[in-house]
Amino acid sequence: MYEKEQYRLVIEGPPPYPYFRAFRDMFAKWQACAVASTYSTVGGLWEFGFRHDPQRPFESVAMHMIAQNVTNRNFLQRYEQIRRYVEEWSADGVIIHFVKSCRLFSAGQGDMRDYFTKKLGVPTLYIESDLEDPRYFAEAQTKNRVDAFFEALEHSKATAAVKAAV
């Protein structure tokens, strides 16, 4: 728990299971909280209206997992899902966690970063590691990206606060 929440973030991508502590420390230093994530919708989404059919339970479960799994939805739908999270949760930025071992999730995330940064002007950090293989994590480089992202965010928040006060 933080004394004061400083940054609200939407997380895209699977968790870094082998490095939970390292990632936790990197974000805790800046008192950043994850307010929404796409990985929690990887088992299927209900938020776009899908409901299971008790009369056809197996077909219904199958359809939910195939058609409503976040990684099976097209990229425009994923963009819209994240954009909505940012808006509804008043997030300060998006963290895209690219993992080497799940191309289904990670393919196209470079374009996703460009979309949020350039088209929507949402500060977006792109970091890489893995959800199971400990070889795909370089702590010094990741820490550098995380720190630089928050330094820029800190500056823009401070500037916005000054403008609001005037």
Added chain:
Amino acid sequence: MRIAAGVDVGSTQTKAVIVSDNGAVKILARSLVDTGANVQRAAERAFDACCKEAGLHGSEVGFVIGTGYGRYKIAFGHAQMTEITCHAKGASFLCPGTRTVIDMGGQDSKAISVGAKGEVLDFVMNDKCAAGTGRFLANSAEVMGISLDQVGPLSLSAKHPVKIATVCTVFVESDILILSHPGQDSRGHLGRRPHRDCQTHSVSGPAKSWRTDE
């Protein structure tokens, strides 16, 4: 007069600068040493050399900020900041109006989009491969028997650039050795290769995209 210092502990070299603020910021001294294996010691050596050049005692420096990969190892530092933010601020101080900074580091390269007040608007990094980094240039220069400073002018004077398929720092070494025939001005021919690699494989893409956006 306020005096402050910055110490940049990079993977290859450690840099220090001392500035004074007497209404206007002025650079008093700077130093550069090889980082070596002992990061903390490298920071101390760079800072001491800088103090000596400025004619100051370390205690006269009121504030020290650490940057670079070894920034958290600087025992005498008061604060830490990434080199990405420092580059943006430093470039804007030296060259007001800077929009893009390209940093060819020892182990990575970065392209930084800079705002009007020296703030970081966006950045991209190549930190997965040595191709397109300063280490690539240093290795290539060493194989060709020239100094790092000569790579730039030499590459621009090459009349017959040689195409090398690989982009790997290690494999380019063997390609250079194979293509360096006795009696030929191979260094001139090969010179353009590292230069071009660093343009194409590191950061020129994102930098171009920022320009396009503007």
